[in-house]
Amino acid sequence: MTPAARLAAAIDLLIALESQPRRPADATANDFFRARRYIGGGDRRAINELAWGVVRQRLRLDWWLERIRCRTTARMLVAAYLLLGQGVDVPGVLAAFPGGQYAAEPLSVLEERLLRQLDAARSGPGLLHPEMPEPVRLDLPDWVMPGFRTRFGDRLAEEAAAMEAEAPLDLRANLLKATREEAALALAAEGIEAVPTPLSPWGLRLPSRRPVTGTRAFLEGLVEVQDEGSQLIALLTGAAPGMRVADLCAGAAGKTLALAAAMGNRGRITACDVSAPRLEGAVKRLRRAGADNVERHLFQSGDRWAKRRAGQFDRVLVDAPCTGTGTWRRNPDARLRTAPFDLAELCVKQREILTLAGDLVRPGGRLVYATCSLLPEEDEIQVRTFLDSHPDFTLMPIHDVWAEAGGPGVPPAEGDCMLTTPARHGTDGFFAAILQRKPGA
The missing domain is CATH 3.30.70.1170 (Sun protein; domain 3)
Structure with a gap:
């Protein structure tokens, strides 16, 4: 493909992403390329680099386009990204839209005028501008700022910058x-x-x-x-050979696989989820890994599985559904897809799952609550709420659990809980709390 054809394909991909704003962008992108199998590996990488560059800088690009009163379109997002994000000059941007077969149509008179306004409005190279509000400058949505300030304090800018870097x-x-x-x-x-x-x-x-x-x-x-931070959650669960373990939000079984390995295939793991496709997708992974001590359970309306198994598990892992703010460097589109009402709904769901999980833990057993969120509302606040209503559980100090699990050196921690962040640890952002049910409770 020519550079102009790649640019046109990137515009088409951005249009596809915009048409399904609530769907994860990687799923939409996979469908996009699956329908265009003629696009080779090198061309695909170039198209992705341009489209994902726009997605990563979308909050700032939107600010710039709003500043010059330009309607946001995929074409203008790409043009603005080339100019402000890639340092291409105005003639170079115009040349990237040559028209003709497989290429994007030339910028219209209006689009060219807006492009030149953007060029005149900037105060220096790059996407940043002194008048940008703090959330835009940090590439963060407004609604996470209170929680992130509470979490990071003076380190907020450092952590925000790390969230923009490419994940290893x-x-x-x-x-x-x-x-x-x-x-x-x-x-x-x-x-x-x-x-x-x-x-x-x-x-x-x-x-x-x-x-x-x-x-x-x-x-x-x-x-x-599997991201290193995610591996640590499985490590801190403390699953050992012969135990009965429940992974309540197993999804495609990433942590289930780690638990099975830690148990040496001895004992029993029940991988649970509300999604049949996710559980079905786990089958291939389990077979490839050689994990044969895992059974699956699909939660359905009116399900009495949890009641019949109350107090039977040595370990219960809740990898709770959450906003995923800790994975934004890996899933930059989630900054755009997630909204304040999502946080409110997820907090309710997390409390419900924690209550169900607590009933499954045997006396002396442990409940591990984990998220890939860095927001206190989904992390420490949920743990405190659970402990206030469940006096039969106590929070285990992370340093003790880390030493018991054989973790090296000092654990990644905040207070008595595990917390990993991109800037401090080079991992995605993960939170975990280990709650023990009192013996005899």
């Missing part, structure tokens, strides 16, 4: 099939160098993003793709 690719060695060292050697044999992660004893990090899902190491189940 972390893998988890599947101990059912290989040690971390053996998995690293298998990857190296295929030309992929990986280094041990500093916090997770199971993790491997690729210095640069590489396609791993076609490697023998992946296809044979030696490694799984």
Whole structure:
């Protein structure tokens, strides 16, 4: 494809993303390219780089277009991104829209005028402007600012900048099939160098993003793709051989797989979810990993599964549905898809799931509550609310649990809970609290 054709495809992809604003952008993008199998790997990477560049800078680009009273369109977003985000001059931007077969139509007289207004309005190179409000300057939606200020204080700008960086690719060695060292050697044999992660004893990090899902190491189940912070949640669950464990929000079973490996396939894990497609999607992963101590349960209306199993589990993991603010460097479109009413609805759901989970824990057993959110409303506040209404549970100090789990050095923590952040730990943002049910309760 020519550069002009790639730009036109990026515009089409942005239009597709805009038409489904509540759907995860990666799912829409996958459908977009699946319907255009003629687009090769190099062209696809170039199209993605341009389209995702716009998505990552969307809050700032919207501010600029609103400033010159320009209606937001995919064409003008791309033109503004080239000018302000990529440093292309006005003639270069105009040349990127040449018209003709497979290329974007030339900028109209109005679009060109608006482009020149943008060029005249900037105070220097780049997307930032002294008059930008703080949330736009930090590339954060207004509604997260109170929670983020509470969480980060003087470190807010540092953490916001880290959320804009590209996320690394972390893998988890599947101990059912290989040690971390053996998995690293298998990857190296295929030309992929990986280094041990500093916090997770199971993790491997690729210095640069590489396609791993076609490697023998992946296809044979030696490694799984999993952020280091997510691995730590499974580690702190403390699942051991012979235990009964429930993963209540299992999804596609990422943490379930880590739990199965930690248990050496001995004991029993019940992976639960409300989505049949997600649970079905877990089957292939479980088989590839060699995890055979896992059963699945689909929650349905009127389901009495939880009542029949009250007090039966040694460990219950709640990887709660949340706003996902901790994963925004990996899912930049979520900044645009998530709204304040989502936070309110999710907090209600989290409380309901925690209540159900508490009933499943046996006396002396543990409930692990985790999110990939950095908002206190979904994290510490939910834990305090649960403990206030469940005096039979206590919060275990994270330092004690970390030492028990064999974590290296000092745990990533805030108070008595685990907290990882992109700036401090190089991981996605994850929160976890370990709650123990009092013996005899």
